[in-house]
Amino acid sequence: MDSVTQALFGAAVAAAGFRRGLGRRVVLAGAALGTVPDLDVVVGWVSDGFATWRHHRGLTHSIFFGPVVGPLIGLGLAKWEARRRGAAPPDPDRLRAWIWLSVLVLVTHPLIDLFTSYGTQLLAPFSDHRFAINAMPIIDPVYSLPLLAAALVAGLSRRAGRGVVASALALFFVAAYTLHAWSLDARTREAARAQLAAQGIAATDVTAYPLLFQPWYRRVVAETPESIRIGFHSMLAPRPIAWTEVPRQRDPRIDAVAATREGRLLEWFAMGHVAWRVRDAEGAAVVEGADTRYGARGESLLGFWGISVPVDAAGRPGEARIFARRPAADARSFSALWRGITTGREQAEQP
Incomplete structure (x- = not known):
């Protein structure tokens, strides 16, 4: 999906799972984390289009990236928060929450990319095989707008419960919508094969x-x-x-x-x-x-x-x-x- 939608998805994951424990700032943190894997596009700015083909949706989109890099980012966020609060070392419960938040957002990024046609190297660096499910377009407002609404509720409302519920509902909607789109892929291919078969x-x-x-x-x-x-x-x-x-x-x-x-x-x-x-x-x-x-x-x-x-x-x-x-x-x-x-x-x- 496009980077804006990835940021909104990260914000929704953060709000649904961590808004009560970590506060409203977690929405911005989730949005920022949601864009981290897409920083691999930088290779195209310093090289050519062939490098973009080779490396975009590569190592940073591996299912191993989140479990390896997420704890490091979570530790950094927890330490930064502790310094702002004047508390050192970080509270163990908040540290665990920041780590889990970072891991989950970084893992879900390539998983929702999987449902587009571009191709995602989920097993990098151990394999460069490109996985793709032809369910969703790269940009879809029906997918993105509920996530935006949830992020606004979670970020602006003083009541944590509202943000949690809004984000959970948005995530449930996009999951159901993606499965519906996946079914459309199968039905379209079936219809096309039937028409071709009728023509011999x-x-x-x-x-x-x-x-x-x-x-x-x-x-x-x-x-x-x-x-x-x-x-x-x-x-x-x-x-x-x-x-x-x-x-x-x-x-x-x-x-x-x-x-x-x-x-x-x-x-x-x-x-x-x-x-x-x-x-x-x-x-x-x-x-x-x-x-x-x-x-x-x-x-x-x-x-x-x-x-x-x-x-x-x-x-x-x-x-x-x-x-x-x-x-x-x-x-x-x-x-x-x-x-x-x-x-x-x-x-x-x-x-």
Whole structure:
């Protein structure tokens, strides 16, 4: 989830479990702790996009990060609080509370990220396997607003019980909402397979990715050995999917690029969901690999991002660069998204 939602989730966890014992400041502490794992994006500021692919949602998003780092942060918070209170060493009960708070917030951060499509290295540093459940979009106001309301109640109310109840209810809601979104993933894939089977198409893999702001309207990618089919489907207004078929290209130049460090990194980052093709650009051959998990209509149908690699006459790859083809965040795009959610109407696009 986005960092703002992670901060709100951390605040809700803190308020639900520790508001009575640690006071109102615990809400701010939980919000700050909720953003700590996402500090791994700093690697992209000092390096390139390939480093971001490799390290974001890596070590700081491991299930081992919280149990190892959480006690250290909790100890620091307890000592800081004790100094402010003029008490040293920290009270043992408050020390335990700060440690548990830090551990729980740092552990729940990667667990809610798990329910998005991006991929989270839950077992780092022992494995770089990327885990993902295609339940939720990265940003969803229906998910975030109850957490915001709970954080405000817990932080502003002088009665601890109100904050505890509000936060517990918000956490219960987002858990139920996430499970509902997870069920939408299974139902969308089932509907897509049934439609393909009615056309005599046996897909080897069908994946449904939630689009922005909600879980009901999804990008569906169906793969066969010969092609990739992409369409969009709304569970609020189900109708036959208008598929765009993209034939798979077989070319030694693609094999050469896929075997490079950047090609292997893309395949790992996209969890194997890559569409490769050769394009002519100003008289030269360029091999492109697109991450098919994220995409929209038009130019970005195959994917919002990927790699572009020039290839010489002998088929040797040149320098790889990351391309980005996100559509403009304008009124037309949001209108099309709303129309897709509410009516399910989608026109097939040419890649």
